[in-house]
Amino acid sequence: MDNFQKFIPVTFILFASLTGFGFGYSIIKGPVNATVLAGSEARFNCTVSQGWKIIIWLLNGNAVFTTTHAGGAVVTMPRFTQQNYTSGENFTSELIIHNVQQNDSGKIECSIQIGVSNSYAFLSVQVNGSLFIKDHNSAVRKNETIEIVCEALGWAPAPDMTWMINNSFVDKSRYVTNHSQGSNDLHNEVSTLTLTPMANETLTCLAYIEALPKPQNATVTLIVQDSLAESTYQKELRKVSTKKTNDGSVKTRRSSGNENSGYSPEDPVYTKQMPRIAPLPPMASNFYRTEEDLEVSSPSEVPYKVQQNRVSPRRLTDYPVNPRKIRNMTLV
Numbered sequence: 543m544d545n546f547q548k549f550i551p552v553t554f555i556l557f558a559s560l561t562g563f564g565f566g567y568s569i570i571k572g573p574v575n576a577t578v579l580a581g582s583e584a585r586f587n588c589t590v591s592q593g594w595k596i597i598i599w600l601l602n603g604n605a606v607f608t609t610t611h612a613g614g615a616v617v618t619m620p621r622f623t624q625q626n627y628t629s630g631e632n633f634t635s636e637l638i639i640h641n642v643q644q645n646d647s648g649k650i651e652c653s654i655q656i657g658v659s660n661s662y663a664f665l666s667v668q669v670n671g672s673l674f675i676k677d678h679n680s681a682v683r684k685n686e687t688i689e690i691v692c693e694a695l696g697w698a699p700a701p702d703m704t705w706m707i708n709n710s711f712v713d714k715s716r717y718v719t720n721h722s723q724g725s726n727d728l729h730n731e732v733s734t735l736t737l738t739p740m741a742n743e744t745l746t747c748l749a750y751i752e753a754l755p756k757p758q759n760a761t762v763t764l765i766v767q768d769s770l771a772e773s774t775y776q777k778e779l780r781k782v783s784t785k786k787t788n789d790g791s792v793k794t795r796r797s798s799g800n801e802n803s804g805y806s807p808e809d810p811v812y813t814k815q816m817p818r819i820a821p822l823p824p825m826a827s828n829f830y831r832t833e834e835d836l837e838v839s840s841p842s843e844v845p846y847k848v849q850q851n852r853v854s855p856r857r858l859t860d861y862p863v864n865p866r867k868i869r870n871m872t873l874v
Contacts, residue, residue, distance in 0.1 A: 567593040570632055572652050572661020579753045580669045580698075584639040588652030588661060592631035596655055599637045601665075602648040609635055642667050644698060644727070668753040669728060671696030673760050675747055681765045687738045692747030692760060693730070700729035701749035704757075707737070708744055739766050 573586035588597060599607040599622070607624060608616040611633075615624050621641060627634040639646060647667045651660040676691040694701050703719045705712040712735065719733040733747065743764045750757040 567591045567595075567654065567656070568658065569652060569654060569661045573637075573650055573663035575663045575666070577666040577668060577752045578642055580644055580667050581641060584642050584646070584665055584667075586637045586639075586650050586652075586663060586665075587634055588637070589632050589634040590654055592633075594633055594654060597635045598653040598655065599635075600649075600651040600653060600660070601639075601646065603651075607637055639665075644669060666752075668751050669696065669698040670701075670749075670751060670754055670758055671698075671728065671730075673747065673749045673758045675745070675760045675762045678762060680763060681767055682739055684740060684766045684768050685738060687736065690735045690737070690745055690747075690762065692733045692735070694733075694749045695730050696724055696728045697731070697749070697751065698728050699751060700731055701751050701758075703731050703733040704748045704750075705733070705735050706746040706748065709746075739764050741766055 568591050569588065570591055571587070571589040573588055576584050576586065578584045586599075588599075590597060594611055596608065596610045598605055601622075606619050607622040608618065609624055609626070610616065617623065621639060623638045623640065625636040625638065627636070635652070637650070637652075642665070644667050647665055649662055650665050651662040653660045671694060673692070673694045676693060678688075678690060682688055692703070692705075694703060700721055703717075705717050716737065717733055717735040719731055722730045722732075724730045731749070735745065735747075737743075737745075743766075744761060745764065746759050746761045748757040748759045
């Protein structure tokens with residue numbers, strides 16, 4: 543009985559002291575969900591009643607910013623800052639997350655440390671990647687069915703793909719969109735539109751995610767012609783054909799060259815008088831001999847019959863060298 547009576551005053555004193563240190567205030571309005579683009583800012587508000595002592599902001603369970611009534615803001619991470627507002631007896635702490643990254647996505651909590659549930663919201667960070675229409679010839683043949691391909695690469699989450707023709711939305715049955723997983727938890731989308739243009743048309747491919755204020759788009763204009771100019775492939779074939787024809791003409795001209803009228807044939811009399819060079823005698827089996835053993839015979843000492851029986855070495859051109867005249871031929 544005595545112990546119980548002693549416990550009541552202690553409990554009352556503890557409760558009074560906690561109330562005096564701020565346990566009488568509460569969160570009037572907590573943060574709300576936010577969806578932002580990577581690289582931008584995210585903002586969350588937490589409004590508390592008069593008498594507050596401390597507000598702690600947490601991201602995915604980790605304290606990222608603290609502010610106290612007595613000492614002001616306590617910055618623990620440079621990317622997290624605060625702006626504050628006072629309205630009557632209420633105080634609002636606005637948490638600002640600068641340069642948000644994809645891994646910042648998660649649960650944002652506002653805590654006032656008095657044993658009541660924290661007020662929380664969720665942050666979603668999205669990534670808008672690239673969007674382009676793949677290389678396509680802008681000139682097309684009238685009444686010809688073609689396919690236009692649009693690629694969205696490096697998005698999070700995967701974007702919604704749509705098409706417009708001359709500023710009017712295209713029915714979904716006219717295009718097909720395929721999804722693939724990219725790197726770093728990013729997504730790729732490829733949308734293929736099939737159409738048969740009858741006149742000039744402007745095609746617009748659109749990709750949309752929640753964080754974008756308006757869809758990202760890529761545009762191409764089709765010029766419809768009754769008959770297209772020759773293609774690049776046809777031009778190359780024509781060049782090759784022309785080259786072959788020119789080469790044949792050059793060969794024909796070379797084979798049908800004109801005779802040089804200034805050329806005169808060699809004098810037949812002089813040609814007969816030109817002495818021919820006698821071939822060398824066969825090499826002896828014993829090449830190395832002394833100077834005394836060497837025998838040299840002049841052409842006059844060689845028997846005439848032996849000279850007649852010898853076969854002169856075959857030459858490519860059997861014309862004697864004529865120092866007086868040179869034969870020239872000019873190709874035309």
